[in-house]
Amino acid sequence: DADVTQTPRNRITKTGKRIMLECSQTKGHDRMYWYRQDPGLGLRLIYYSFDVKDINKGEISDGYSVSRQAQAKFSLSLESAIPNQTALYFCATSDRSTSGGGDTQYFGPGTRLTVL
Amino acid sequence: AQSVTQLDSQVPVFEEAPVELRCNYSSSVSVYLFWYVQYPNQGLQLLLKYLSGSTLVKSINGFEAEFNKSQTSFHLRKPSVHISDTAEYFCAAFPYGGSQGNLIFGKGTKLSVKP
Numbered sequence: 001d002a003d004v005t006q007t008p009r010n011r012i013t014k015t016g017k018r019i020m021l022e023c024s025q026t027k028g029h030d031r032m033y034w035y036r037q038d039p040g041l042g043l044r045l046i047y048y049s050f051d052v053k054d055i056n057k058g059e060i061s062d063g064y065s066v067s068r069q070a071q072a073k074f075s076l077s078l079e080s081a082i083p084n085q086t087a088l089y090f091c092a093t094s095d096r097s098t099s100g101g102g103d104t105q106y107f108g109p110g111t112r113l114t115v116l
Numbered sequence: 117a118q119s120v121t122q123l124d125s126q127v128p129v130f131e132e133a134p135v136e137l138r139c140n141y142s143s144s145v146s147v148y149l150f151w152y153v154q155y156p157n158q159g160l161q162l163l164l165k166y167l168s169g170s171t172l173v174k175s176i177n178g179f180e181a182e183f184n185k186s187q188t189s190f191h192l193r194k195p196s197v198h199i200s201d202t203a204e205y206f207c208a209a210f211p212y213g214g215s216q217g218n219l220i221f222g223k224g225t226k227l228s229v230k231p
Contacts (some may be wrong), residue, residue: 041223042206043221058218080213103218104162105219107160107161108159
């Protein structure tokens with residue numbers, strides 16, 4: 001079984017709809033991240049969480065919100081989806097106890113979101 | 117502000133040819149450096165990383181990268197590529213020593229290996 005899972009894997013929605021993307025991990029890591037990937041722009045950080053009570057905005061948090069329901073679960077919500085939020089979304093995890101190892105991050109398979 | 121620059125957005129090469137994917141970083145503090153690979157329709161996987169010690173680091177599938185502090189570079193090389201190396205490669209830097217930082221990604225280089 002995959003260590004980092006994302007649901008759904010693909011989603012098509014309409015402008016104005018509320019969407020939730022979910023991420024679960026079995027790695028036991030304390031840190032979790034949400035990124036979006038756009039062609040030619042690489043990965044940009046949306047939100048990150050260092051533990052259940054510690055949530056921080058990333059580079060492009062406007063229009064998004066997150067919830068860390070448990071150490072293993074981190075969900076991303078688009079309150080009112082718009083077409084320029086069409087992208088590939090990745091969840092990632094890392095382990096503070098090995099952060100001396102440079103915060104190696106482990107990625108889920110991604111969710112392809114299309115907003116019409 | 118920290119940044120990572122990948123100088124080539126696309127690199128086409130023939131099978132069994134050597135390849136170099138270039139990466140430069142800018143940071144006011146020390147950094148750890150990473151290369152991630154994304155195969156078609158998949159998530160990112162760690163390819164190799166430099167934390168300390170020997171400046172030459174290697175992956176299990178024949179890639180290597182050398183940390184050059186004076187040139188602030190971390191170029192990725194492979195002496196002979198295979199069709200299966202076709203993927204997008206991301207260089208990333210993790211600044212440490214100051215306030216808590218996050219992984220900073222370059223924009224990616226698409227490696228296309230042709231028969």
